[in-house]
Amino acid sequence: MVLLLLVHVASSLVPCVVGSVKVWRDMTVEWFDGKSPRDRNELAWLLGDDVKLSRWSQLPNLCARVQNSCERTDTDPTDTVDNIKKLF
Numbered sequence: 714m715v716l717l718l719l720v721h722v723a724s725s726l727v728p729c730v731v732g733s734v735k736v737w738r739d740m741t742v743e744w745f746d747g748k749s750p751r752d753r754n755e756l757a758w759l760l761g762d763d764v765k766l767s768r769w770s771q772l773p774n775l776c777a778r779v780q781n782s783c784e785r786t787d788t789d790p791t792d793t794v795d796n797i798k799k800l801f
Contacts, residue, residue: 714738717772719780732783734775740766742775746783755782 719732735743742764744751753764759778760766766775 717776719776719783732779734779736766736772742766744779751782 715734715736717734717736718730720728721731722728731747733745735745737743742756742760743753744756756764756775756778759774760771766772
């Protein structure tokens with residue numbers, strides 16, 4: 714199994730996983746938005762009805778699709794300052 718994590722680190726001191734992709738041994742793909750599983754059929758246009766990679770070169774396109782689809786929770790800059798204060 715290959716596990717890819719999309720981590721958001723831009724505006725927070727604590728990185729968070731915003732999306733992930735699992736590629737199983739048979740090349741079947743599962744993907745998650747945060748902790749929630751996404752409908753596999755959302756990838757059927759890219760991977761076919763069986764939602765499998767036919768070749769590893771499809772992986773960058775898959776990652777781009779997942780990244781664009783997953784929710785991002787940008788924090789307010791004041792939250793970042795408050796987090797830094799808490800560290801001290």
